[in-house]
Amino acid sequence: MAMFWRRFCRNRLAFAGLVILVLFVVSALLAPYLTTHDPNKANLRLRNQPPSSAHPFGTDDMGRDILARTLYGGRISLSVGLVSAGISLVIGTILGALAGYCGGAVDTVIMRLADVFYSFPFLILAITISAIFGPSIYNTMIILGVLSWPGPARLLRAEFLKFKTTDFVAAATALGARPGRIMFRHILPNAFSPLLVSATLEVAAAILSEAGLSFLGLGVPPPAPSWGNMLNRARPLHILAGMPWMWIPPGLAVFVVVLSINFVGDGLRDALDPRQEKKDY
Amino acid sequence: MWRYIVRRIFVQGIPVLLGFTFVLYFVITIAPGSPVTHLRGVPNIDEETIARRQAQLGLNDSFPVQYVKWLGRVLRGDLGLSFDSSRRPVSELILERMPATILLSASSIVLGWVIGIPVGILSARYQYSALDYVITFLAFVGISAPSFFFGLLLLYVFAARLNVLPAGGFFLAGEPRTLVGYVQYLLLPSITLGLGSIAGIARYMRSSLLEVMGQDFLRTARAKGLSENKVVYKHALRNALLPILTLMGFTIPSIFSGAVIVENIFAWPGLGSLAIQAVNERNYPVIMGINLMFAVLIFLGSLIADISYAVVDPRIRYE
Numbered sequence: 001m002a003m004f005w006r007r008f009c010r011n012r013l014a015f016a017g018l019v020i021l022v023l024f025v026v027s028a029l030l031a032p033y034l035t036t037h038d039p040n041k042a043n044l045r046l047r048n049q050p051p052s053s054a055h056p057f058g059t060d061d062m063g064r065d066i067l068a069r070t071l072y073g074g075r076i077s078l079s080v081g082l083v084s085a086g087i088s089l090v091i092g093t094i095l096g097a098l099a100g101y102c103g104g105a106v107d108t109v110i111m112r113l114a115d116v117f118y119s120f121p122f123l124i125l126a127i128t129i130s131a132i133f134g135p136s137i138y139n140t141m142i143i144l145g146v147l148s149w150p151g152p153a154r155l156l157r158a159e160f161l162k163f164k165t166t167d168f169v170a171a172a173t174a175l176g177a178r179p180g181r182i183m184f185r186h187i188l189p190n191a192f193s194p195l196l197v198s199a200t201l202e203v204a205a206a207i208l209s210e211a212g213l214s215f216l217g218l219g220v221p222p223p224a225p226s227w228g229n230m231l232n233r234a235r236p237l238h239i240l241a242g243m244p245w246m247w248i249p250p251g252l253a254v255f256v257v258v259l260s261i262n263f264v265g266d267g268l269r270d271a272l273d274p275r276q277e278k279k280d281y
Numbered sequence: 282m283w284r285y286i287v288r289r290i291f292v293q294g295i296p297v298l299l300g301f302t303f304v305l306y307f308v309i310t311i312a313p314g315s316p317v318t319h320l321r322g323v324p325n326i327d328e329e330t331i332a333r334r335q336a337q338l339g340l341n342d343s344f345p346v347q348y349v350k351w352l353g354r355v356l357r358g359d360l361g362l363s364f365d366s367s368r369r370p371v372s373e374l375i376l377e378r379m380p381a382t383i384l385l386s387a388s389s390i391v392l393g394w395v396i397g398i399p400v401g402i403l404s405a406r407y408q409y410s411a412l413d414y415v416i417t418f419l420a421f422v423g424i425s426a427p428s429f430f431f432g433l434l435l436l437y438v439f440a441a442r443l444n445v446l447p448a449g450g451f452f453l454a455g456e457p458r459t460l461v462g463y464v465q466y467l468l469l470p471s472i473t474l475g476l477g478s479i480a481g482i483a484r485y486m487r488s489s490l491l492e493v494m495g496q497d498f499l500r501t502a503r504a505k506g507l508s509e510n511k512v513v514y515k516h517a518l519r520n521a522l523l524p525i526l527t528l529m530g531f532t533i534p535s536i537f538s539g540a541v542i543v544e545n546i547f548a549w550p551g552l553g554s555l556a557i558q559a560v561n562e563r564n565y566p567v568i569m570g571i572n573l574m575f576a577v578l579i580f581l582g583s584l585i586a587d588i589s590y591a592v593v594d595p596r597i598r599y600e
Binding site: 113 | 293296297300301304305308309311312418421422424425426427428429430433434436437440441442448534535537538539541542545546556557560561563568571572575576579580583
């Protein structure tokens with residue numbers, strides 16, 4: 001663990017990414033203490049105000065404080081990202097484990113299904129489903145989670161294929177362990193490192209997808225703030241051109257968070273996989 | 282070669298495509314409300330008429346029967362009529378919008394290759410130099426930048442502030458279609474859509490070239506006294522480019538996903554804008570049609586990628 005941490009910190013970008021990420025999470029958690037404004041309180045007399053000391057990031061077209069909406073929006077965007085990545089990891093882990101461990105017809109069916117989801121533009125299916133069930137925070141979490149399981153599933157399948165033939169699995173089988181126990185108690189912990197790296201990248205992808213869906217008006221519905229739907233409101237040309245304070249903070253937030261997670265993921269990969277140390281790519 | 286192509290189409294491609302139509306049809310049928318729901322609002326309608334209409338539309342059939350009948354119609358090119366007042370055939374609407382989407386996607390794929398490959402080569406050639414670090418950092422930025430934010434920034438700078446490029450759209454009615462015009466309209470949307478692939482291809486090119494550089498046949502090439510440039514560009518590059526071709530097949534779905542967002546930022550008259558319009562109107566026949574169209578485009582795109590890979594690398598065919 002100590003060695004892992006030292007190796008991780010040697011990658012300066014990964015360390016910087018982790019620090020920034022922690023700052024974002026803390027500021028989302030402490031949102032009520034960092035701003036006195038209510039993110040949903042409209043004030044029509046204070047519409048479209050440029051940044052000032054009372055409203056450091058200005059106000060939007062309904063007079064709501066942009067800083068407060070960006071902070072509270074972080075709560076929604078980050079939790080949608082975490083929950084949907086969690087859903088996809090659980091589904092992906094179970095299906096990938098079954099495919100890799102059972103092989104045969106089970107493997108074929110699951111992997112063909114993964115191909116179907118993988119070879120299709122994710123966002124188009126996502127907007128279709130969102131249109132059918134109606135956009136909401138929970139639907140967004142479920143849609144993103146259910147549609148992105150093939151990535152982790154493929155990864156887990158490969159790990160399970162690798163470990164299925166090892167001696168410790170044979171030993172566990174000989175001792176009479178049931179398949180479920182072998183899969184999740186014996187093999188799964190060995191696949192922890194790649195799973196962790198994949199989890200960070202899933203979270204980054206889910207945050208991006210949520211923002212994209214909300215930007216199209218099919219993710220988190222207003223008035224609840226999310227970084228994506230704040231950008232959606234800024235699309236009319238007079239806001240885009242004349243009031244950049246409305247869309248730069250949420251856009252920058254998505255960008256910086258995703259960039260930080262990607263750096264962290266890269267650092268984790270290097271730190272967790274000592275075999276890669278000599279290879280330089 | 283032919284055996285490879287046939288296997289690729291019938292064993293791999295068609296089942297995935299069929300699987301997709303099944304998932305799609307299933308999703309649409311679990312949508313709340315049925316095609317006869319609106320009849321209940323009509324005054325003086327009796328249950329019998331509704332039941333007759335329901336039978337006429339085949340809604341009493343079991344799910345598999347409905348699916349097969351629908352698939353049969355789709356295969357004959359009948360995608361139904363649009364729900365909106367125009368009642369136009371969906372296939373017509375889609376064919377009208379398709380060229381714009383293909384133009385946009387193709388130009389951003391080309392950008393990805395034309396910029397990404399040389400940048401990746403530079404990065405690998407001068408590994409661990411300042412240039413390499415800058416490129417690696419920028420590649421991370423390119424992969425992480427959300428297209429909607431990047432697109433808005435480009436619009437803000439080049440259309441709103443500098444006023445040098447149009448703020449989205451595509452040739453106005455009656456505007457002459459000059460080459461300069463194409464470039465002006467295409468530039469911002471295709472850079473926005475292509476940014477991710479430029480960065481992805483550059484990173485992949487770098488690692489692919491570095492991996493090849495470590496191999497024995499390059500030590501031989503160096504040992505016989507070839508200049509470093511010759512070693513890199515004549516010997517290493519050819520082998521390093523091969524894996525990049527497979528990347529093309531993978532990037533096509535994400536390019537089309539991105540196109541939906543980019544078309545909406547830049548008011549680009551393609552399938553992506555049509556999709557959002559249809560989704561907002563709950564225009565199910567059009568939504569289904571667009572989904573199918575994208576599935577077919579992706580199938581064809583990845584088929585072309587795989588075949589070209591098999592052409593340049595004979596080892597693949599005999600797997």
